[in-house]
Amino acid sequence: MRKILARIAMALEGVTIAFDAIRGNKVRAALTISGVAVGVFVVVAMAAAVHGIRESFQKDLDEFGATTFQINRRDPSSPCNGPDDCPDRKNPPVTLDELHAIQALPEVAFAVARIGNQTTMIYRDHQLKGVGYDAYTTDWIRTDRADISPGRSFTEGENQSAAQVVIVNDTLKSQLFGDSDPIGKELTMEGKPFTVIGVFHTKAGFLKTLSGTGPDNPRAIVPMMTAWRHLSVYKRGINVAVMPQPSVTRDEAMDAVTATLRSRRGIKPGAKNSFYLVGEDRILDLFNQFFGTIFLVGLTLSGVGLLVGGVGVVAIMMISVTERTREIGVRKALGATAGIILWQFLVEAATLTTLGAGIGLIIGAILAELVNIYTPIPASIPIEAIVVSLIAAAGTGILFGMMPAARAARMDPVEALRHE
Numbered sequence: 448m449r450k451i452l453a454r455i456a457m458a459l460e461g462v463t464i465a466f467d468a469i470r471g472n473k474v475r476a477a478l479t480i481s482g483v484a485v486g487v488f489v490v491v492a493m494a495a496a497v498h499g500i501r502e503s504f505q506k507d508l509d510e511f512g513a514t515t516f517q518i519n520r521r522d523p524s525s526p527c528n529g530p531d532d533c534p535d536r537k538n539p540p541v542t543l544d545e546l547h548a549i550q551a552l553p554e555v556a557f558a559v560a561r562i563g564n565q566t567t568m569i570y571r572d573h574q575l576k577g578v579g580y581d582a583y584t585t586d587w588i589r590t591d592r593a594d595i596s597p598g599r600s601f602t603e604g605e606n607q608s609a610a611q612v613v614i615v616n617d618t619l620k621s622q623l624f625g626d627s628d629p630i631g632k633e634l635t636m637e638g639k640p641f642t643v644i645g646v647f648h649t650k651a652g653f654l655k656t657l658s659g660t661g662p663d664n665p666r667a668i669v670p671m672m673t674a675w676r677h678l679s680v681y682k683r684g685i686n687v688a689v690m691p692q693p694s695v696t697r698d699e700a701m702d703a704v705t706a707t708l709r710s711r712r713g714i715k716p717g718a719k720n721s722f723y724l725v726g727e728d729r730i731l732d733l734f735n736q737f738f739g740t741i742f743l744v745g746l747t748l749s750g751v752g753l754l755v756g757g758v759g760v761v762a763i764m765m766i767s768v769t770e771r772t773r774e775i776g777v778r779k780a781l782g783a784t785a786g787i788i789l790w791q792f793l794v795e796a797a798t799l800t801t802l803g804a805g806i807g808l809i810i811g812a813i814l815a816e817l818v819n820i821y822t823p824i825p826a827s828i829p830i831e832a833i834v835v836s837l838i839a840a841a842g843t844g845i846l847f848g849m850m851p852a853a854r855a856a857r858m859d860p861v862e863a864l865r866h867e
Contacts (some may be wrong), residue, residue, distance in 0.1 A: 476799065479759030483803025483843065484810070486752025487836045491811030491828055493746075496818065499826035514697040515590065516726040518549075518687040518704065523725055538721040540683035543671075545711060546584070549687065554695045554703040557586045559688045560671055564680045568667070569635040570623045578619065580636070580667040582674030590688045591649065598630045598645025606670035611677060613641040619665035620646050639677055641669070697726060753839065756803055757847035760796050764851035767795070775858050785856040792855050796848025797841040804840030808833060 521535035541560070549558045563581045567574060581587075585603045588595070601612050613634065620629050629643045647668065674680045691700035701724050708714075708722055768775070775788060811828060818826035 476759075476763060479756050479763060479799050480803040480806065482752050482755030482757075482759055483800045483840050484752075484807035486749040486756065487804045487807030487840060488810050488814075489749040489752060490746065490836055490839075491808055491832055492814050494832035495811060495815040495826045495828045496824065498829045498832075499815070499818065499824045502825050502827075514700070515688055515690045516697060516701060516724055518689065518708075519723045519725055520683065520686070522723050535723075539712065541685045541687055541722065543675075543685075545708060546685075546687055548707055548711060549689060549704055552700075552703050552707060554691055554700045556690045556692045557589060558584075558690070559586045559590050560584045560685050561587070561688070562671065562674060562680050562682070562685045564674075564678065566636050566678070568619070568623065568665075570632065573623050575619070575622055575665055578665050578667065580613075580669055580674075580678075582669050582671045582678070582680060584671045587668065589690070591647075593647040593649040595645045595647045597628070598643070600645060601670045606672050609672040609676040610670065611639060611641045611673060612644045612670065614645040614647050614668040615643055616647055616649060616666045618663060619667055622665055636667075636669075637678055701726070753800075753843045756800055756840075757843050760799055760844055760847040761851060763799065764792060764796055764848050765854075768792070768851045768855045771855075772858065775855055776862070779858070788858075789852050789856040792852035793845050793848050796852065797844035800840040800844035801837060804837050807840075808836060 518541055520538050520540050543560065546558060546560045549555055561581055561583050563579060565577050565579050567576045568578045569575075583591075585601065585606050588600050595614065598614070600614065601610065604610075605612055613636070615623070615629060615634075623629070623634060624632065629646060632643050633640045634643060635641070669678070675682065689700060689704060691697055704724065705720065709720065712721060714721060778788065808828075815826040815828055818824055
């Protein structure tokens with residue numbers, strides 16, 4: 448117990464001496480602290496952003512449905528920079544006939560097709576260019592989880608008859624109609640009249656914000672067949688969201704959809720699929736790969752900051768050892784061992800870098816709170832990032848402080864006492 452108390456007392460003494468060193472070497476100490484603070488800030492800011500984005504991303508996927516999966520013409524993880532490096536361009540598009548065949552499967556609760564584009568929307572003297580719209584089949588409301596008020600969604604009859612009806616989001620309603628009720632009013636899309644039948648409210652999420660379909664962007668929804676017959680949509684760009692029956696696993700539903708599409712497309716046994724099924728786990732993997740790369744870049748930048756701080760530690764500690772040579776001699780003459788001297792100087796070095804880490808954490812927390820307030824991303828600093836940052840900062844102090852601390856520990860007490 449005495450040894451533990453003695454160690455604590457020495458640690459506190461080392462902290463006190465470290466603050467004295469900061470006051471005595473303000474410029475060098477500022478360099479050390481700022482270097483570590485920048486390094487820690489980068490890690491914390493990146494961790495907060497990625498953690499928040501991942502939470503928002505996961506929430507989007509959960510609302511979409513844990514067992515729901517998508518049917519795409521192309522592999523979403525493969526880049527397409529040109530026809531030579533994009534063999535998926537040869538894949539046939541998902542057709543509406545294939546959609547109907549999938550909807551008829553006993554393993555499938557519902558399947559929703561989507562296609563989108565941009566156009567100019569006009570209401571009286573108000574004109575908005577580049578407004579995005581989505582064309583859906585009737586069950587779209589079950590995957591988007593959007594609320595419609597006032598008004599309603601379109602019916603299957605309106606979809607099949609290609610009725611020129613449209614649902615607008617809050618932002619589009621505000622920009623085109625102001626405070627007036629838009630229900631029943633006509634706006635123009637590609638020179639054709641569309642009657643507004645509803646206003647939909649969608650929640651902000653990372654996926655929607657990233658794709659431009661979030662609530663902050665003006666957006667509209669029309670029936671699939673309406674877009675097919677009356678609007679300029681890229682008909683080869685259809686993708687389908689499939690929700691399995693509650694009693695059916697996602698893999699069983701995927702197998703049923705795969706068998707149906709392969710049969711309809713005449714794909715021979717052993718041949719590669721000409722379509723891609725993408726589940727929540729695949730989307731999450733793509734997310735982790737993308738942001739994992741970004742986080743590695745952040746760690747590299749953080750390492751540079753810690754290196755700057757480490758060099759500052761060496762400079763300050765060398766000066767501290769030189770200035771306190773006589774003090775070291777007195778301590779050794781009174782019985783202090785090399786281990787005690789080493790411990791004291793390492794505590795002093797770790798204090799410097801940990802102080803920098805604390806400043807970096809505070810700045811990172813302020814930034815995370817600003818992101819929370821001004822963006823839809825629920826940024827938050829994970830506990831692991833705080834612990835790792837403090838350990839890394841203290842470790843940097845110990846690592847770079849080892850050389851001057853060892854120099855102090857090896858001093859001959861007689862020579863040290865003679866030092867002027």
